[in-house]
Amino acid sequence: MSEEARKRCPYCHEEIMAAARKCKHCGEWLEDPPTTSTTGSFANPETMVSEALSEQYEIERELGRGGMAIVYKGVQRNLGRAVALKVLPQGMTHDKKLLERFHREAKSAAMLSHPHIVTIFDEGETKGVHYMAMEYLTGRDLHEIVQESGPVDPGEAVGLIAPIASALGYAHRNDTVHRDVKSSNVMVTDTGRPVLMDFGIAYASSESRLTQTGTVLGTPEYMSPEQARGNEVDARSDLYSLGVVLYEAVTGRLPHTGGHPMSVVYKVLHESYTPPRQLNPDIPEWMEQVIAKCLLKDADERYQTGEELAEALESEDPGEAVPIPTASSGDGPATGPVELGDDGNGQPSKTQVFRNEGDGAPEAPAAQDGDVATDTMPSDDDPQTSTAEPDAATQRQRLRIVRSLEGSADWVNAVTFSPDGQYALSGGGQDNIKLWEVVTGNEVQVFNDLESQPISMALSPDGEQLVSQSSSGGIQLWDVASGDLVRTLAEGSEAVLATTFSPDGKHVLSGNGNDGSLCLWETATGKEAVAFDDHMEAIFSLTFSADGRYVLSGSGQSGKLSLWDASSGAMIRTFEQGDWEATYVFSVAFSPDGKYALSGSDDMAARLWDVESGRLLRSFKGHSGLVIAVAFSPDGQFALSGSSDMKVRLWNVDTGQLSYVFDGDAAGVNAIAFSPDGRYILSGSKDSNVHLWTP
Structure with missing residues (x-):
């Protein structure tokens, strides 16, 4: 499977999705921004800066853009001196805390006078433009x-x-x-x-x-x-x-x-x-x-x-000698993992989170509190169980919430990122779905008039349409830019509690009727395209493989995980083996390369499956509640599980080790999602908030 196309922001040079319309790092629009009641229209940034600072500075040209600033070459009019003007992008000027820090630290830095520290001449705000003037260097x-x-x-x-x-x-x-x-x-x-x-x-x-x-x-x-x-x-x-x-x-x-x-x-x-x-x-x-x-x-x-x-x-005297670390032993704790170099072809080797035993590595700690960790994928007849408590030896770090996207009045049942990672969506109370800007946490759009509380949603691959599933069984298609309803695809599909887009965006997969039947609908016309074989029991979760060949569904009655042929609607197999004792499969996910399937169920476990054979590879155990949400990281190296025990856990797919615990949700976790670049994680919970996490 080919990787998602990416590009560099022309302003801050950070990597973003190729389809991005706005940079999620610096907040700058890469094309004319949409005009909405929330965001309004934006003037040309250079014209705005030039006009605002015209009394003090003459703007000559843009020099470049960093992660959080635009830099112009200018001339200080009263002294005729060349300066570099660093300006905060307009997309960030609404953040009062950021502005306070910008000006406070600029004033502090202006007190520094050293030949190897850039000299700051002036700082301030004029007509909404926050700037810093410093020495111009080539x-x-x-x-x-x-x-x-x-x-x-x-x-x-x-x-x-x-x-x-x-x-x-x-x-x-x-x-x-x-x-x-x-x-x-x-x-x-x-x-x-x-x-x-x-x-x-x-x-x-x-x-x-x-x-x-x-x-x-x-x-x-x-x-x-x-x-x-x-x-x-x-x-x-x-x-x-x-x-x-x-x-x-x-x-x-x-x-x-x-x-x-x-x-x-x-x-x-x-x-x-x-x-x-x-x-x-x-x-x-x-x-x-x-x-x-x-x-x-x-x-x-x-x-x-x-x-x-x-x-x-x-x-040329380092002082008292210190140990030089090797590739197999570091200066950190003995339980730290092996440092990896390249794969022999000049390419970075695959990331690992935990040390493998052997090869001269220090002895791994004994398992505690029932922890079982494996270093390789299990054999065909030996599915592995990985368990970990928060205080176990394998637990490394608790991550914290970056910000909470507040405003939902009830449980948040669904969360997702836009394809470019700039926006987050949440569906919960008040029968609406909200669109948020990730960088700022600001609410950008609200999708109102849903038939009832949203329990599932998905964005089209181009980010232009949204499909929602309501608790009453209504499946609705929305225009993201305007927030308007495009059409209703189905009504009363209460036995299928999930909906999603096909990878090409041409179809929506959801339920049809109240018997658990699956159906593909044409996005452009709303017409039924493919009716799946009779399923005749509730379906709680759905997802497409990245290549669009397969559909994965999780049952809400028998605990079955089923694989379907997307083009014909025929069932290929069910996944059942080993310690599989679930009644409800609340969530499912495909790995990015399509090799693995991930499921979360009511027996407090997440499970990893081999798609081709249907074999259970390992179980991730450690939650003390229902595993309601699962997801793969964009690189496929990690599995994410969210539970009613108010915890989100990150697991190493190759070893089964617990890597992180996201501890901060005040109530059970209903939904989780990785950002496209893997930098952030969203969680939606019963505490009415959407939480954004990062390491």
Whole structure:
């Protein structure tokens, strides 16, 4: 199966879905935005900025866009001085907390005067435009240099990193912690001067994107372990991040990477990394020691000040020796997983979350509280059970809620993301469905006049249509942009409690009548296209395989999990084996590659199945309530389960290990969904809220 097409936002350069109309990272529209009563119409950003700042500055051209700001080259009129104007996008100016931090930290950063810290001349707000004026520099950032030219010579790296370490030391003495030190924030001017950028917006950008609770998570690959845990950070966290920058500069790679943000966070917390000299033999031993000391998990064991790190680099003396980690043992806890390099073909190897036993790895901890963990897929006749309690040895970290999308008056029965990940939808009380903007948490659209409370919904692959299933059995098709009802596909289909779109968006799969019959409807006409074989019992859950060949359904009477041929409507097989004792299959999911099926049921377990053979591969046990919702991560490496026990759990598909517990829902979890890029998770629960989570 081919991966979803992706592209880079032309403004902030973050990766987004190819079909995205608006960047979920910087909030900028990639085409003319829709005009609605909530969002209104947007003027051309550059024209708006130019007009608002015209008395003080002349805007010459746009220089680029970062994750949370637009940068223009301008001229300060009264001094005739070239400046770089950093402006918050209009899509973020409604966030009062972000604005407060932006201006407060800008003023704090303006107090810093150091040759290797960008100088801030002015900051303020004019006619709704929030800006920061700073010295205009020409050059390239260090990340761009490494990407284009490969690793930097170790001697040159000292000349770039030591001044930044000194600059951080100066900032720390002045009570300013950067919190987002990374190679793209180190500008190397045309004259070779390294300058640390983005003082003053690091806090603001992080808060907007990742938290509203005071916990700041920067860029995962550069985060210190204490920052990854959400703990209070100090100067030593910045020095850890600078150690990552040094590692990247001299090896051309990052210490910790992964296709999934949660995997990266876990690696930062628990894994070792490939020693730099294994990647680049030209790196001197003393520099490898410096890097190792910067990257120690314990902040007390690292360099304590920027000046100390600068001195170690300039004198080529790392100080007291520290152990150099290997690919099979790290400086974290003995239970940490093996650090993986590439697969021998220059490609990153598959992400793993937990250490495999053997191969020289430290002994894994004994199972506790009934935990059973397997390292490989079970044999054909040996399905495995994986169980874990919150306090078990395999439990690593509890994730926190980024924000709650409030406003539902009753249970939230369904949640989903738009195909580009910019929006979230929730269906619950008041007989309506709400559309939210993920970056801001703002309500954008409301779909009213549903026949009754929504219990299931899905977005078309292009994000332009919504199908809903009401508790009364009505199946309705909606226009997303306007919120208007397009047509009603069926009425009184109370025995089928789910509906979804085919992968090509041409059909809607749902019930027809009150006997549990499945039907494919043409999206364009509303006509019945395919009637599935008689099922004659309630169906609680439905999903399509990504290639559109198969349909998976979960029964609400016999506990059957059934596989159907989507083109003919014929049943192919039922999945029944082993400890399968369920009566209700509340939720089902296909893995992205279509190889596996996932089910959640009333016997407090989620199960992984082989689609081709119908064999039960493993059971994920540990919930103390009904498993009402399941989902796969976009890369297929993780399985997600949500339960009436108020917990959402993330499991490693390959090993069955419990990776994370999402602990924060005040009532049972009815629905869960991964964002298309795997960065966020939505949960809908009986506490009337939709919760957005991230590592």
